[in-house]
Amino acid sequence: MRDFKLTRREFVKGCGSAAIVSATGGTLMFADPVDAAVNSYDTVVHLFLRGGLDGLNLVVPTGGADRGFYEEARPSLQIATSGTYGALPLLLANGADTGFGLHPSAGGLRDLWNDGKLAIVHACGMATTVTRSHFDAQLYIDLGTPGKYGSPTGWMTRAWETRPGGTGTLPALGVSGTQPAGLMGAVDALTMSSPSDFSLNTTAWSWQRTRSDSPAGLRGVAETVASLWNGQTGMEITGRRADGALRLIGQQGYASLPASWPTGTFAQQLWTIAQSIRFDLGLRYATLDLGGWDTHEGQGTAGSGYHYYQNKINELSAALAAFYAELNGTGEMARVTVVVQSEFGRRVRANANGGTDHGYGNPLLVLGGAVNGRRFYGSWPGLNPETLSPTFGDVPVTTDYRRVMSEILIRRMGNANLSQVFPGYTGYAPLGIVQGTDIAPKLEEMAVAASIPSLVAPGTGTTTVADNTATERVVPDWQRRGPVDRMLVRRER
Numbered sequence: 001m002r003d004f005k006l007t008r009r010e011f012v013k014g015c016g017s018a019a020i021v022s023a024t025g026g027t028l029m030f031a032d033p034v035d036a037a038v039n040s041y042d043t044v045v046h047l048f049l050r051g052g053l054d055g056l057n058l059v060v061p062t063g064g065a066d067r068g069f070y071e072e073a074r075p076s077l078q079i080a081t082s083g084t085y086g087a088l089p090l091l092l093a094n095g096a097d098t099g100f101g102l103h104p105s106a107g108g109l110r111d112l113w114n115d116g117k118l119a120i121v122h123a124c125g126m127a128t129t130v131t132r133s134h135f136d137a138q139l140y141i142d143l144g145t146p147g148k149y150g151s152p153t154g155w156m157t158r159a160w161e162t163r164p165g166g167t168g169t170l171p172a173l174g175v176s177g178t179q180p181a182g183l184m185g186a187v188d189a190l191t192m193s194s195p196s197d198f199s200l201n202t203t204a205w206s207w208q209r210t211r212s213d214s215p216a217g218l219r220g221v222a223e224t225v226a227s228l229w230n231g232q233t234g235m236e237i238t239g240r241r242a243d244g245a246l247r248l249i250g251q252q253g254y255a256s257l258p259a260s261w262p263t264g265t266f267a268q269q270l271w272t273i274a275q276s277i278r279f280d281l282g283l284r285y286a287t288l289d290l291g292g293w294d295t296h297e298g299q300g301t302a303g304s305g306y307h308y309y310q311n312k313i314n315e316l317s318a319a320l321a322a323f324y325a326e327l328n329g330t331g332e333m334a335r336v337t338v339v340v341q342s343e344f345g346r347r348v349r350a351n352a353n354g355g356t357d358h359g360y361g362n363p364l365l366v367l368g369g370a371v372n373g374r375r376f377y378g379s380w381p382g383l384n385p386e387t388l389s390p391t392f393g394d395v396p397v398t399t400d401y402r403r404v405m406s407e408i409l410i411r412r413m414g415n416a417n418l419s420q421v422f423p424g425y426t427g428y429a430p431l432g433i434v435q436g437t438d439i440a441p442k443l444e445e446m447a448v449a450a451s452i453p454s455l456v457a458p459g460t461g462t463t464t465v466a467d468n469t470a471t472e473r474v475v476p477d478w479q480r481r482g483p484v485d486r487m488l489v490r491r492e493r
Contacts, residue, residue: 038331041166042370042412043277045286045338046156046182049316050138051293053342055362056395057301058106058313059120060087061383063099069383073349077301077356079103085303090120093374100376104302105314108321112367117324119371119433122378123361125344127400127427130391132358134294137343141401142181144422153185155421156285159409160188162417168282169248175269175288182287189285195254195272252279260322266290267319274326277336284413290316293342297353316340324367334369337412337434341365341401348383348393361395364404370412370435377404377431400427411436419443 060079061070071078079101080086087101088110102110112118129147131137140146144155153161160172172189174180183189257263257271266288273286292312299309320338327333345362361381367373378399381387388394406428409415418428418441428441 039277039280039335041282041284042335042337043283043286044408044413045273045288045336047338047340048138048141048287048289049293049340049342050134050289050291051342052134052344052346052358053293053362054295054299054309054346054356055342056346056348057299057309058103059090059363060101060103061099062087062089062101063097066099066383069385070348073383075350076354077299077350079302098376103310103313105310106317108317109365111321112324113374116373117369117371118365118367119373120376121364121366121399121404121431121433122376122380123395123398124341124364124378124401124404125361125397127397130360132344134343134358139181141341141343143184144402145424146402148424151184151423154180154182155405156182156287157184157186157189158421159413159415160186160285162415162420163284164414166282166284168284170276170281170283172285173273173276173283173287175272175286180287180289183285192272194268195252258326261326262315262318262322264315264319266315267322270319270323271326274323277327277332278330295346295355296351296357297355299355320367328369337366337368337370337408339364339366339405339408345395348388348395359394360391361397364401366404366408366433368434372432372435377433399431400425403428403431404433406441407431408434410439410441414439416440416442
């Protein structure tokens with residue numbers, strides 16, 4: 001047998017599930033999936049569409065003056081209003097036309113809308129910071145500190161740590177190969193790309209652990225490693241916690257992707273979250289990504305040309321519909337809220353390469369059992385070029401995304417500590433997107449807010465950008481330079 005080597009990556013895998021897991025010892029706190037009741041607590045699932053979703057071709061203007069502006073700006077990228085590849089109409093519960101439709105590949109999302117379980121927030125994003133850098137915008141949102149960086153924790157970490165009460169064996173989960181920035185600094189969170197990969201990746205299969213057909217006296221590598229963490233040094237305590245996390249996942253009944261689900265990595269990741277919710281491990285926050293939305297060229301449209309974007313929307317819509325149906329069938333979806341957002345939208349006008357460049361405002365989707373769906377929220381600014389000229393031809397942000405997240409924290413998670421989760425944010429007022437009880441938000445400033453440095457370019461002027469509250473923020477001009485920023489950003493495909 002080859003020499004056993006435990007890499008640093010393998011060692012720290014799962015260390016973040018920390019004291020809660022290790023304290024339970026051999027009797028882990030999880031219910032038999034067959035006997036588990038519907039969870040008594042809520043779960044927020046944050047889905048980040050990385051790369052900059054083209055919201056205008058997901059939520060498509062289908063009527064009025066905006067349709068004319070849309071067609072003029074996108075002569076070869078527009079989604080038709082009817083026909084085989086026409087937009088799927090979004091009607092209100094009374095049958096009234098909203099003037100918008102969904103991309104024809106988003107049938108699953110359209111069905112959730114018709115069932116009253118999908119809400120769409122118009123022109124949502126970072127109201128106080130304008131940047132066309134993927135990396136800055138994504139980090140701002142993950143940290144919950146638009147326009148500032150340097151926070152040692154992500155917003156989901158702070159949301160869990162400031163909870164009003166409750167514990168759990170697995171309170172936070174990142175379905176990823178690396179720790180998501182939204183869970184940065186979390187000691188109770190667990191990160192894994194898939195349950196089947198969450199193990200010590202070493203030695204031949206037959207040597208990994210003792211089995212019924214193993215030679216007499218054989219002690220597997222997993223059992224041997226676990227026995228090394230009996231002391232009280234920092235390394236041994238951390239190793240014991242890592243082993244506890246591995247055992248926790250290993251003892252759950254994670255199953256293969258059901259035949260009724262779409263295939264692919266994204267669907268598999270949602271299936272992992274669905275099962276983790278169903279195991280009643282106390283999961284409050286889960287996060288995952290779906291990348292590939294940076295469509296500067298060859299974006300394509302429905303039914304003609306390059307079908308990349310069409311296929312991406314189908315992947316997104318079909319998997320979310322399967323996720324909803326799975327948990328709704330056993331009652332768990334009543335306490336699950338899914339938020340779908342991207343770092344920014346795309347420009348209204350198509351570029352010369354058959355694609356769209358980095359923009360600003362974008363639709364944000366909220367779906368779940370407690371969602372007051374089949375409605376648009378926020379303020380739609382329209383597509384009149386004169387209206388869009390102050391934001392360089394982009395859809396502006398009229399609703400701060402933190403307003404949506406704050407409502408979910410208050411009404412669904414019972415957490416009113418908004419200034420700790422989103423330092424510096426003061427513009428909260430409920431939009432009515434989700435059901436729940438309103439409690440007074442705690443908006444006292446947190447020390448960390450002052451310690452997070454602002455992005456300031458020496459020697460530049462400033463431009464005031466107003467959010468949709470009475471408060472104004474000052475943003476450097478260099479953050480508002482428009483499409484020239486795109487040339488400084490590596491393209492992600």
